[in-house]
Amino acid sequence: MTAPVLSVSNLRKAYGEFVAVDGVSFAVHPGEIVGLVGPNGAGKTTTISMILGVLDPSSGEVRIDGVDLGKQRARAIAHTNFGTAYAPLPGNLTVEQNLQVFGLIYGVKDLKARIEQLLADYDLKDHRKTKAGLLSSGEQTRVTLAKAMLNHPKLLLLDEPTASIDPATARDLRSRIVASAEADGCGVLWTSHNMYEVAEVCDRVLFLSRGKILMDGEPEALVREHGAASLEDLFVEVAHEKLHPNGGHAP
Amino acid sequence: MNLGRVFAVVLRQFYLLRGSPVRLLPMIAWVAIDIVLWGFLSRYLTQLTGEKFNFTAALLGAVLLWDFLTRVMQGVTTAFFEDVWSRNFLNLFATPLTVLEYLTGLVVTGVLTSLLGLVAMLTLATTVFGLSFFVYGVALIPFVCVLFLSGITLGILGTAIVLRFGPASEWLIWPIPSVISPFVGVFYPLSTLPLWMQAVGWALPPSYVFDGMRRILGGQGADWGRLAVAAALVVVYLVLAFLIFARVYRFAMKTGLIARYSAETAG
Numbered sequence: 001m002t003a004p005v006l007s008v009s010n011l012r013k014a015y016g017e018f019v020a021v022d023g024v025s026f027a028v029h030p031g032e033i034v035g036l037v038g039p040n041g042a043g044k045t046t047t048i049s050m051i052l053g054v055l056d057p058s059s060g061e062v063r064i065d066g067v068d069l070g071k072q073r074a075r076a077i078a079h080t081n082f083g084t085a086y087a088p089l090p091g092n093l094t095v096e097q098n099l100q101v102f103g104l105i106y107g108v109k110d111l112k113a114r115i116e117q118l119l120a121d122y123d124l125k126d127h128r129k130t131k132a133g134l135l136s137s138g139e140q141t142r143v144t145l146a147k148a149m150l151n152h153p154k155l156l157l158l159d160e161p162t163a164s165i166d167p168a169t170a171r172d173l174r175s176r177i178v179a180s181a182e183a184d185g186c187g188v189l190w191t192s193h194n195m196y197e198v199a200e201v202c203d204r205v206l207f208l209s210r211g212k213i214l215m216d217g218e219p220e221a222l223v224r225e226h227g228a229a230s231l232e233d234l235f236v237e238v239a240h241e242k243l244h245p246n247g248g249h250a251p
Numbered sequence: 252m253n254l255g256r257v258f259a260v261v262l263r264q265f266y267l268l269r270g271s272p273v274r275l276l277p278m279i280a281w282v283a284i285d286i287v288l289w290g291f292l293s294r295y296l297t298q299l300t301g302e303k304f305n306f307t308a309a310l311l312g313a314v315l316l317w318d319f320l321t322r323v324m325q326g327v328t329t330a331f332f333e334d335v336w337s338r339n340f341l342n343l344f345a346t347p348l349t350v351l352e353y354l355t356g357l358v359v360t361g362v363l364t365s366l367l368g369l370v371a372m373l374t375l376a377t378t379v380f381g382l383s384f385f386v387y388g389v390a391l392i393p394f395v396c397v398l399f400l401s402g403i404t405l406g407i408l409g410t411a412i413v414l415r416f417g418p419a420s421e422w423l424i425w426p427i428p429s430v431i432s433p434f435v436g437v438f439y440p441l442s443t444l445p446l447w448m449q450a451v452g453w454a455l456p457p458s459y460v461f462d463g464m465r466r467i468l469g470g471q472g473a474d475w476g477r478l479a480v481a482a483a484l485v486v487v488y489l490v491l492a493f494l495i496f497a498r499v500y501r502f503a504m505k506t507g508l509i510a511r512y513s514a515e516t517a518g
């Protein structure tokens with residue numbers, strides 16, 4: 001097997017007594033789409049934030065394409081990119097200006113041609129001169145995703161990329177993301193609350209609850225092993241587990 | 252330091268100014284109002300005293316230099332606030348951009364925007380009110396350098412406060428120059444002040460500039476020793492301001508403030 005693009009070892013984040021992420025370890029390989037799912041407060045965003053280098057872990061190690069994030073942050077992060085519905089690009093810059101600014105930050109070579117390619121790939125050519133804040137939610141997400149692909153990332157982090165988007169647009173975006181990821185052969189870590197989406201696009205799923213990985217496997221295999229009717233049912237089971245007074249986990 | 256990334260931070264601000272020319276207005280309009288107001292006051296006082304004292308150089312020159320410091324500071328903080336207002340921290344800091352590159356970009360933006368204001372001020376002050384900076388001679392160069400570095404220092408300090416305490420603390424930043432101005436003796440010698448205010452004043456580099464201005468206008472010539480003290484002080488403060496920002500940034504990285512920066516993060 002090829003070396004992982006993302007290697008997370010015993011990652012832990014504590015805020016005083018509260019442990020948000022508790023010794024999480026996993027890897028993402030080139031071309032692999034891994035879903036990171038779990039109920040609200042499970043530690044997904046905290047995990048992603050640590051991998052993005054915007055939150056210091058209490059302990060543990062993150063390696064991106066073999067580079068230790070804690071020791072060589074800028075070099076490690078240069079191999080990643082991310083997209084989330086919750087952090088739209090500055091609305092007072094046009095689509096093209098946003099891509100230029102972030103292209104420079106990521107040091108993208110032949111930036112002009114790359115921007116043209118992404119404007120075409122994400123159907124944004126007609127909006128290139130439009131301020132990003134004036135676009136619809138779906139269009140803004142397409143801009144965010146175009147930004148996420150700018151530097152041909154080896155690791156792509158997507159935090160609920162299709163949240164608050166209608167099903168047709170979400171389906172369209174999923175296919176674009178998968179196509180871009182396949183073209184670049186990048187590994188993807190994808191968080192979502194939409195289990196249909198996860199089952200459709202992810203090769204592997206990590207179930208996170210109370211900061212720990214409870215399950216790790218292929219979506220269909222997990223459903224089968226745990227006797228659930230669907231991935232969504234399995235998710236609900238895990239989510240309810242959080243409320244269990246004795247604190248036990250699902251098998 | 253990667254200059255391409257610094258350029259990206261500056262380019263973002265340039266695009267903002269180009270896309271919304273109304274942003275240029277505060278850079279020029281407020282300084283123009285100050286120059287007109289103090290220009291006519293200087294002219295009136297000169298008429299009253301029968302041109303025995305150069306009020307234009309003393310008052311208008313002081314206003315112009317003080318406004319320059321204020322514009323430099325606001326150039327840095329406003330560039331930072333643009334990222335606060337557009338909630339852009341996660342987008343920016345989840346990239347290879349380093350804190351030093353980001354700060355350098357903000358400072359370069361502050362320099363460029365303040366120069367725009369300075370040109371407007373100089374044009375108005377010299378053409379309409381006959382202000383000539385030649386009266387200060389070569390000392391004008393250290394004057395401007397000390398005020399320029401003081402403005403950058405205050406700007407970095409201001410951004411550190413807002414990063415630490417949240418966007419609501421923005422309103423603590425705007426009045427900083429007004430709070431400092433009584434202590435630095437923009438219009439009067441520090442000896443006018445009570446002793447404790449004098450002590451504070453001599454700890455602030457701009458005080459040496461305005462003191463130096465008055466010395467030159469009074470025919471005593473520049474005091475290069477005092478200007479050297481001012482230069483040393485401002486360099487120390489600049490380094491301290493950067494260290495404070497770096498410390499706040501580390502705090503933000505440890506607590507997750509960068510990832511969830513919003514109006515609710517104050518406190």
